[in-house]
Amino acid sequence: YKYHKYKYIYLMLVTLISAYSFKNCIRNYQDDTSFNCIQRFQRCVSDLVSDLPHNTRALNISHNLLTRLPQEAFHKFSQLISLRIDFNALETLEEYAFDGLYSLKMLNLSFNKIQHLKSKMLAGLSNLTDLFLNNNNLGAIEYDAFFFLGTLKLLNLRSNKLQNYSQIVKSVSTLTSLRMLDLCYNFLATLNHSCSLPKSLIILKLCNNSLVSLGNKQSPFSFVHILDLSNNTALNEQCFDNLDLGNVKYLQMKFNQISILRFLNTSNIKRGHVDYSGMGLNDNSRLQNLCEYLRHSEVRRLALQSNNISSLQTNTFDNCPEFKIIDFSRNVLKNSKCLNFLKSKSSVQSVTIEHNQLNRLYSCSKVKYHFPHLVNISYRYNRILSVADSAFSNAPNLLSLKLNINNIAFLNKGAFKNLTKLKLLRLDNNLITDLFSSSFGNLSNLQILNLRNNRISVIFDLTFQSLENLEILDLGGNKITHVTKKAFSGLLKLINLYLDRNNIKLLTNEMFHQIQNTLLTLDLQSNQIRYISKESSLSPFKNLTKLRDLKLSEQRPYGITIIPHSYFKGLRSLKSLFLSGNRIMKLPTDAFDDLVNLEFLSLDNSCDGISKIYDGIFRHLKKLRVLNMENMGIQSLTEEVFGNLTNLHSLLLSRNPLQIMNVTIIQNLTSLRYLDLRKCPISCTCDNTPFKNWSDNASEVQIVYFYDLMCSDQSNHFYKFDNSVCYLDIGKYLFLSISPLLILLMVSPIVYLKMYWKIKYTYYIFRSWFNDHWRRMEDKTPYKYDAFISYNSKDEDWVLQQLLPNLEMEGTSFFKLCLHHRDFELGRNIVDNIVDSIYNSRKTICVVSRQYLRSEWCSLEIQMASYRLFHEMKDVLILIFLEKIPNRELSTYHRIRRVMLKKTYIDWPETTEEQEFFWTKLKEALRISSLMGCDTSECEEKKFLLLFFLSDTENQFLSPKNLYMTK
Missing domain, CATH: 3.40.50.10140 (Toll/interleukin-1 receptor homology (TIR) domain)
Known part of the structure; x- marks a missing residue:
């Protein structure tokens, strides 16, 4: 009778909601057809994918120990679209290994040990568009290896050991849809070939080979639009004699032994389609000669990277045609001189001088030339120490200014004077210590201001008062200890505020008063916020009624150990709350009462902190979809903890000392689809019989890596636990029979000693x-x-x-x-x-x-x-x-x-x-x-x-x- 009673209860629970798992894979909780089987240390494909459903569309089995793919290894996945097998030890692909994958579009076999690509290895991939074979040991490709890939558009063969270009061309000649072929970092010496490249090929990359000849055909690149021949140090201009480059729209040839002027004289390529980076144009005379050659050409982008240019004269580009974009990155320029070398090019729109040696930006207030069309300047990765007043006054229409990753310690108050149209200003990763309201006084249209990773310690009143259109303010990674009451005054449209990784210790309601009507994201991670009492005067977020994302994770050095009552009061629009990495000792029962629209809650990594979650703490979170409670030291959960979470989709409980998992705890979670119990010491006792029966019936809820779940004594896997003996209630009888004997044995010595x-x-x-x-x-x-x-x-x-x-x-x-x-x-x-x-x-x-x-x-x-x-x-x-x-x-x-x-x-x-x-x-x-x-x-x-x-x-x-x- 008792057996049938329990069986009826278990079947009833399974009817409500039941679980399933995969031995080596995790189903993506945002996409039921996507699976990750990463780092499972498996050597056999069948062990990885045998229990996956037939309707799988995306599969990632990278970072395993696979050495071979047998025939029809994935035959049951006829709907598979994306397959990643990179970072394994594949050496052998058997014929028809991918047979049946008629829907597959992307196959990644990179970072393996494949040496030989034979015919029929890729048979069955009739709809494949992207194939990655880079970083293997490929030395040979048979002529019909890609015969079945009629729809292939991208073929990446970078970083292999290929030497025979003719063999490669022959193998891809039938790929009538191929658009990109990457052969960089191989051992090609010549481009001699007997067949022709497909007419569809528009991108061909041959960089970092050992080319000494470009072949004996007049038009090996007839249909190529983008051609990369960089870092073939044996190539010279004679290799291009009689070579048809008329259709090439972008040609890279840096670090080759080529005289660019002679090349331009003999080649039929349009001179504006050449990338002049790495051409040895390291002095003004060579640059002037280049401009002479380009005078009557249409040049939109002039790329002069990696030419070892140390200085530029005012007349260097006088004879150049009007270009829109110029790039001086990776040179050795020490002074930009208010861009006086471009004063004759008033039509320039973008100037990039990254990875140089600029150390100071001087004032440009007295210069008489202007760049009315210049909208983008990038000085990233330099050594700039200071920015003088009116440093950009000759570019009044700038929209984007990037000064990040420098050594700027001081900004003159008028450094950005007259930049009234500027929308993006990046000053991150510098040494700025002080901010002044006058520094941003004219930036009325600025939308994004990035000051991350500087040394700012205080935000004073009215610092940003002129930035009425600012939407994103990033002050993360500084040393801010104090924010005054009116620090954010004037920010009428601020949406995202980042104050993470600072030294803020106290939050007040007045701090965010000026931006309470617009702020949607507030990042306060890794500060020093801490409370010593559960009683707090007012919630610092009380008036942030529109806030959607709040991050309070990993407060230093101890975390937010105590959360005051009604701490999140007023956040009725909040959708994401991050509290991970805080050693919260106890959550008040009213902590989340106002968060009625919360969808994501992270409480993970509070180990040695929270040990018990009280009943009803989530009672108002009816819209919550993801709850992360990993590594919180939770030992038990009552049935009422998750009572109202009817929309909860994902529950993460891994790395908690949970030993008993009662099915009734989650039976009301009718929307649950993802349950993570990894590294929880679930006990193999009769107390877990309901959970064992529930987990044995595959249905709706995925228990992540359930087959790896060990018993608390590490003696066996939980799924192997035989709970049939529990129906006999042997424990009860053993208790009734043994307990009196044990009590008698314990009491007898005491009675003998005390009452003899x-x-x-x-x-x-x-x-x-x-x-x-x-x-x-x-x-x-x-x-x-x-x-x-x-x-x-x-x-x-x-x-x-x-x-x-x-x-x-x-x-x-x-x-x-x-x-x-x-x-x-x-x-x-x-x-x-x-x-x-x-x-x-x-x-x-x-x-x-x-x-x-x-x-x-x-x-x-x-x-x-x-x-x-x-x-x-x-x-x-x-x-x-x-x-x-x-x-x-x-x-x-x-x-x-x-x-x-x-x-x-x-x-x-x-x-x-x-x-x-x-x-x-x-x-x-x-x-x-x-x-x-x-x-x-x-x-x-x-x-x-x-x-x-x-x-x-x-x-x-x-x-x-x-x-x-x-x-």
């Missing part, structure tokens, strides 16, 4: 009762003694000198007394002697003194007599007090006090007259019968007193030491 003598004493009480019971039934003989005398050895003189003579030796009638030193049987157990003496005597006389009360043996004797008094209802006990003992001393001896409450006792008087009366009373007490009359209620009361008396745990029981004490 109490148990033994109870045994003697029972035995005395048992002996007396049978004696009353079988033995009707009179008592052997009239009284048993219970006394302490310290009081023995009084007993022998007073009690014994008066009761046994004087008077007409004397009594027979039992004294232990005289009447106990030799060799017999002392306790047995005491019991028999009490029960063989009509009365027991207790001679009470302080020493008597402290004696263990006397305590035993009075308890035996008390038993007969209370239980058998016999008047057998007579108390004689030899000394006055106050009640406060007697209060600690509960047994004596109880007897005194029921029996009259006798005090030993000091005067002779009183002593005579004492003996008379004592003798009368000994003559009275021991039977006590009582009604039912009295007897019951006395029995109750007896039980209460015997249950007393006062420390007066026998001890091992006292067993051998004399009385």
Whole structure:
């Protein structure tokens, strides 16, 4: 019955939502047809892809250990469009290895060890457009290797060991759709070939080979538009004799042994289509001669990179045609001189002087020439230390200015004067320490300002007041410690603000007051924000009602360990919140109450921080789609944690010490499709039986690398855990059977140690009762003694000198007394002697003194007599007090006090007259019968007193030491 009940529950849960996984792949949670199988260290393709669905469209199995592809390795993926097998150890492609991939468009086989490309290896790829074979060991390609690739447009054979160009041309000659062929970094020596390149080929790259000849055909590049022959150091201008370059629109020939002027004289290429980089044009005379040759040509872009140019004169380009773009990158220029070398080219639109040695930008306020069409200047990767006033005044229409990656430490207040149309200003990766409002005073149309990775420490009031059209402000990577209340005043259209990797410690509501109506993205990652109390005055984001993205990850040095209550209050439009890398100790239950539109939440990498997520903390995040809780130290999750996340698509819980995963926790996540539990020590116990059954039924939710999930004891994989035994509930029966035995084994030593003598004493009480019971039934003989005398050895003189003579030796009638030193049987157990003496005597006389009360043996004797008094209802006990003992001393001896409450006792008087009366009373007490009359209620009361008396745990029981004490 129990088995079927559990089975019904599991089937019901599976009906609600169930899971699946892939042995070596992860399905992209944003695209159900895309799979990544990266770094799985597999040597066999089938082990990687055997369990993937047939409708897979994108597959990445790069960074594995594959050495060969067998026939029809991917035959079931008829819908596959993109396949990456790069960064493996492929040496062999068997024939028809890709057969069946009729829909494939992109195949990446780069960074492998393929040596020979044979026919039929690529058979079946009838729709392939992009093929990457770069960075292999290809030395030979058979003529029909690409025969089946009729639609191929891009073929990358860069960085191989190819030597036979004719063989390559023959293999690609049938590719009527081929547009780009990359043969750079091979070992080609000549371009002699017997076949023709496809007419569709427009991009041919032959850079970094060993070319000494360009072939014996007049038109090997008849249809090529872009030709790269760079870094073929043996090529000279004679190699181009009678070579048809009429259709080439962009030619690169840098670092070859070519005289550019002679080349221009003999070649039919349009002179404006040549890239003049790396041509040895390192002085003004050569540049002037080049301009002479270009005078009557149409030149749009003049590329002069890597020519080792150190200086330019004002008349260097006077004879050049009007060009739009000029590029001086990777030279050794030390001064741009307000671009005076271009003063005759007023039509120039873009100037690039990157990777040079510029160290200062001087003022251009006094120059008389202007560049009205210049819209782009790039001075990146130089050594610029300062920018003077009006450094760009002769280019008033600039739209983009790039000064990043320099050593600028100081900006003059008027450095960007008159750049009223500037939209992009990059000052990142410099040494700027101070910002002034006047520095940006004229940049009213600026839209993007990048000041990242400088040394700015304070943002003062009104610094950006003139930038009313600024949309993106990047201040990340500085040393900002303080932002004043009006620092962002005037930024009426600011959308993105980046303040990450600074030293900001405190956020205030006033800090963002000026931009609260427009800001959409706020990046505060890696600052020093920290709170010491959960109580906070106001949320710093309270008025940012339009903010969509907020990043607070990895605060230094300890992280945001405490989040105040209502910290995110007001962020009702927020869609992404990043809190990863903070050691948050506890999230308040109202932390996310206002984030009703949140779709992405990152709490990952808070290890040693959050250890418990409280119920209801996500109750208002009904639109949340991605929740990242990796490495947070979470040990358990309750069912109510994810209660309202009905739109949650991806849940990441990897690297948490979770041992029990209850299916009921996620059964309400009806939109869940992606669950990551990697490196969680899930226990292989019956507690995880529901989760095991749920995960065994492939359906809707992907458990990432479920087959790698190990049991918490690392003894086995979780998916191999046999939970069939759990249905028998063996654990319950084992617990019920073993627990009592374990408890007994644990309690027995304690009982033996603590209660040994109490148990033994109870045994003697029972035995005395048992002996007396049978004696009353079988033995009707009179008592052997009239009284048993219970006394302490310290009081023995009084007993022998007073009690014994008066009761046994004087008077007409004397009594027979039992004294232990005289009447106990030799060799017999002392306790047995005491019991028999009490029960063989009509009365027991207790001679009470302080020493008597402290004696263990006397305590035993009075308890035996008390038993007969209370239980058998016999008047057998007579108390004689030899000394006055106050009640406060007697209060600690509960047994004596109880007897005194029921029996009259006798005090030993000091005067002779009183002593005579004492003996008379004592003798009368000994003559009275021991039977006590009582009604039912009295007897019951006395029995109750007896039980209460015997249950007393006062420390007066026998001890091992006292067993051998004399009385």
